Amino acid sequence: MSEVGEPATAVAEETDSVLLRFRAASVRAERRLAGGDRPSPAEEMRSIADEAAKLDDPEAWDRYGELGPVEVLERRICELLGKPAAAMFPSGIMAQQSVLRVLCDERGSRRVALPGLSHLLVHELDGPQLLQGFRYERLTTGSSFPVASSLTKIPGRLGAVLLELPLRDGGYLLPSWDELADFSRACHDRGVPLHFDGARIWESQPHLGHGLAEICALADTVYVSFYKGLRGLSGAAVAGPPEVVDEARQWRSRLGGTLATLLPYALSALRGLRVELPRVPDYQARAQELASELKTRGIRVFPDPPHTNAFRIFAPVGHEGLNERLVAFMEDERTTLTPPWEAADVPGWSWTEFTVGAATLNWSVCEAVDALCRVVDASPDA
């Protein structure tokens, strides 16, 4: 799923003229409030080529995912996450299917416990069940993060347990460090492997208050994404014990993911680790500042304060008028602000997601909140 610029959930129809205008205005925009800057394809390719020049061997290619920048990237992931082995994948969906399949086969059970709002359940068109025969057990429903007692409520043999850090469809929710450590202990005591869907683990680190390797030590295996917060082209990696990662590589080939080269994706991931990763704490701090200022202007946020650089915004106005104003603003100002808004559960309220990235830091908090308030326009006759 894209980070910004798309509806937060898939409710809007292609035929919706406001959505079509939204997309057109988004492409034409010269300035962005949410997420990262949007380089042209040519600028992006030049930037990725420049990344190759920074490597010890700028001439090296990977061949079918071995050697070259892919190997450099996999080594870097091992160091950062404190895991002995890592394998790059073209997509997170493939990475998680592969590693969960290996864990489940080892345990002799395809039952996987995971949050009801997990990406696997909500956004993967049942692929993991259809292709791998997983049977899901829901640890939670709705916007809550699983805790150790959520696991106790699921008796019987499990192949693996998955936690999504942060739980994106719950509002980018994270547990406290102690809750996460308790959960990990509960899995360990039960002898079931814990896997982290760490698509946004980079953005989870400031809230958890521990280093990436300490966080990953709580799980047996971890998947990370290179194209969300790190703003790579695409791509993912799984890290964990060598025998699990080796077997996951076999699944990568079986699923058609061992491409002749992963070079552009690997280079863009290395750029993300070098440029974007150190900025994550600033993004999270700015998310908290924006959220706090929005609240003083009658706009609610969830979670409050945000756990990561992304959060949900709720406004006491209907989403249709709000989206009209949003698109008019984008067209007039050649500026994007948020993804389209959707109807909230509370009648007459709307919500959307907001993600802080490099583009957001080019705005002062005041200027950003003024622009959002201009669009929300919560006055009674709005």
Ligand SMILES: Cc1ncc(COP(=O)(O)O)c(C=O)c1O
């Ligand atoms: C939490 C989470 N897990 C997994 C994925 C799948 O990643 P990919 O798009 O690389 O297949 C995504 C993608 O948005 C995600 O948000």
